[in-house]
Amino acid sequence: MAIRITRLTRIVGLTWAVFALSAGAAPARPVALWGCHGPLGQPLGAAGLTAAQAGDGVAFAAADACEGATGLVASFSRADPAGGSAASWRADTPNHTILQGARVVRAPTMASGPYGAGSPQRYRFGAGGAPIESINLLDVWATPPGTVAGPASGASAAAGVDCPRPPGERCVAGAPGALTISALVLDVDDPTPPRGSVGGLRSPVRGALTLEVDATDEGVGLATARAIVDGVPVAHAALDARCAADLDPATPTFDAPLSGCAQQVLRVPLALDLSGQPVGVHHLEVRVADAAGNEAAVYDGELAVAGPDPVLTPSVTLKVGDPRPAPPGGAAHGAGSTTAPGTVPQCPRPQLSMAIDQRPLRVSHGRLVLRAKARYRFRGRLTCRVGKVRHSAARGVPVEVLNRVGRRTFGVTGATTATGGRLTIILSYRSSRTLIFRHRSTSGTSQVRISITVVRKTASR
Structure with a gap:
């Protein structure tokens, strides 16, 4: 009887991979944040714009302002506003962004005569305390409606009207x-x-895999997530539908609503179809991007793609080293069984897979971070190769659970397979170690290593 020792199989299963902070490969692009209407006239509403008024100044939104063809209004409640009266609409920059320029699409309305003492009323547009445009509303006949733009700095831009006279004058x-x-x-x-x-990572995996993406951004806000397998994009998802698409793709800037893109999203599904990927270990990268095009890798590691489920054929009784099935009428003791009833079933040419079945606290440098003394469930499956066909292991096949701490390896417990070769093992530990799940047979050994770090308090991400 020939006995062959196969090489060890090492497949680590994870359900959550938490944390990643690599800088984006592509340079960030300028972003234009539009309030009231978009670059193509899209109605965006007044979100992100703040009204301010003083004295006889009034800032208001008409019934269809920013929803129809009109806009927001800044004016006075009387024809002779007191000195210092003002009304304006202001837009603030998002945190951690740098204001480079400001634009306003405006239509001034003339303050009609007769010219009175203490005129003029004025229209002003500026940013960071610096003026970009200032017009006497008595001379507005020379200023047609249109767009005014200029360089800007500071944290906001505002447009409105005022009466630049001292108090007591009008x-x-x-x-x-x-x-x-x-x-x-x-x-x-x-x-x-x-x-x-x-979240939602599994390895090995076959067919469809739906990941869950959590992301935060401290600038203009989140836009998209994508998955890349072996350098080829395979999945794409919008993190915020308002900012996943450019309001005007024809311009070099990315145009987005001033109301802002989402600063945080939780559990956004990212569906991958891995059915066309070859069986084996692949490189998976998941990247998230903000509206400026800044990207960060939130997962970068290996993903094992498994083959199809074993084709389960009628059970046969075999002897180790003899690939021929028993003659018709022979006893059957379960798929992959090689021993008589009442003895421990054998599993020729075993292949074992194991994975944690609960969310760990996090994953750090490939190690699961678990809470001390907490109970964690591990699930797996053992298959056996009989001839050219791989079967689920029979019930009762033993699997060892070993612990490696430093250079010392020792056994603590074990388990036996259930129907379909499936395994469920619940473990609890007080200290860090490497878990080794192993099945040994006369024709080979298969084992899975999962490294864990045990902490006494829940660590934040």
Whole structure:
């Protein structure tokens, strides 16, 4: 009887891979944040724009402002507003972004005569305390509606009207001037990449795999997630539908609503179809991107793609080293069984897979981080090769559970296979170690190593 020792099989199963902070490979692009209307006239609402008024100034939104063709209004409640009266609409930059320019699409309305003492009423547009445009509303006939842009700094841009007279004086006119704002735009840079984690990882896996992406961003907000297998993109998901698509793809900037893209998302599904991937170990990378194009890898590691489930054929009784089935009418003791009833079933040419079946605290450098004394469930499967066909192991096949701490390896417990060669083992530990799940037969050994780090308190991500 020939006995052959096969090489060890090492497949580590994980359900959660948490943490990743690698900088994006692509440089960030400028972002234009649009308030009220988008670059192609899309109605965006007044979200992200703040009204301010003082004295006789009034800032208001008409019934269909930012929803129809009109916009937001800044004006006065009377034709002769008191000195210092003002009304404006302001847009603030998101945190951790750098304001580079500002634009306004505006239509000034003339303050009609007669010219009164203490005129003029004025329209102003600026950013960071610096003016970009200033117009006397009595002379607005020379200023047609349109777009005004300029370089900017600071944390906001604002457009509105005011009466630049001291208190006690008035800006007198026959009718108050006004400003209608169709769009207020901030041009910003965002140098900060997002961060995140991935749940739902399994290895080995076959067919469909749905990952769950958590992500946060401290700049313009989140846009997309994608999965890449062996350098080829295989899946894509929008983290925020408002910011996954450019409002105007024809421009070099990325145009997004001023109301902002999501700063945090949880458990966004990212579905992968791995049915076309060859069986074996592959490189999987999951990346998240913000609206500026900053990318970060939130998972970067190996993923084992398994073959199809074994084709279960009628059970046969075999002797080790004899690939021929028993003659018709022979006794059957379960798929892969090689011994008589009442003895321990054998598993020729075994192949074992094991994975944790609960979410760990996190994964750090390939090691599962588990809570001390907590009970964790591990599941797996043992298959056996009989001739050219691989079967599920019979019930009652033993699997050892070994512990390696430093250079010392010792056994603590074991388990036996259930129907279909399946295994369920619940373990609890007080200290870090490497778990070794192993089955040895006369024709080979298969084992899985899973390294764990045990902590006494729940560690944050």
